[in-house]
Amino acid sequence: MRTLDPSNVLATPIHSPLGSDHMKTVLIADDHVHIRTALRNLLNSEPGFLVCGEAQNGKEAVEKAEELKPDLIVLDISMPLVNGLEATHAIKKVLPDTPIMLFTAYKTKFSDAWAAAAGANAMVSKTDDLQSVVNRARALLQLETGIEWSCPVCGASGTVDAAPVDPDGQTEAIRAHHHNLSPECPNSGLRLAS
Secondary structure, three states, X not given: OOOOOHHHOOOOOOOOOOOHHHOEXXXXXXXXXXXXXXXXXXXXXXXXXXXXXXXXXXXXXXXHHHHHOOOEEEEEXXXXXXXXXXXXXXXXXXXXXXXXXXXXXXXXXXXXXXXXXXXXXXXXXXXXXXXXXXXXXXXXXXXXXXXXXEOOOOOOEEEXXXXXXXXXXXXXXXXXXXXXXXXXXXXXOOOOOO
16 A cells, blocks of 8 residues: 655656646645645646645645635645644635545544534545545546446446456446346346456
8 A cells, every 4th residue: 555655656747638627726735845745746647636736834725725716625634823624614614615635644533523524525544545535536526537338238327436447346346336227137247258
């Protein structure tokens, strides 16, 4: 499992082939420069994301959020001047529809409750796998992370998570989803030949 270490992250941004008009902007706030650098490199290397600004404390995060109006804000929960919970509360007053993901080294059931009370949309631990940060950001921004399918026999269709890297896992997910929607369809129990 990869953890948040700047040496694990690509240093060069790889921009989405869709172009900058389809990029979702992200503001990152953390009092540790190496964490900001790692998050910036991680998100800029992912298609569809562009880090538009950084802040080193909660006060600066509130100011930059109002100025930049990003699509997503990632805040450290423990920062000087204004902590992440207070910053979340202040940002939600002016940008109520902007998703906020709190990022913490000390995730507990209490921190989840505090984050929700402040108005945060998600909480991610700094010890989580890096892919969980990206997955949560995509989910908050409702970016497409699925595989659409349809059956020519029964007309059933849907979307399954594209997370399984191996094609067999994706195929099995489609088959199971199809079977749940249309168990009588002769195609719903078929396994695709390799």
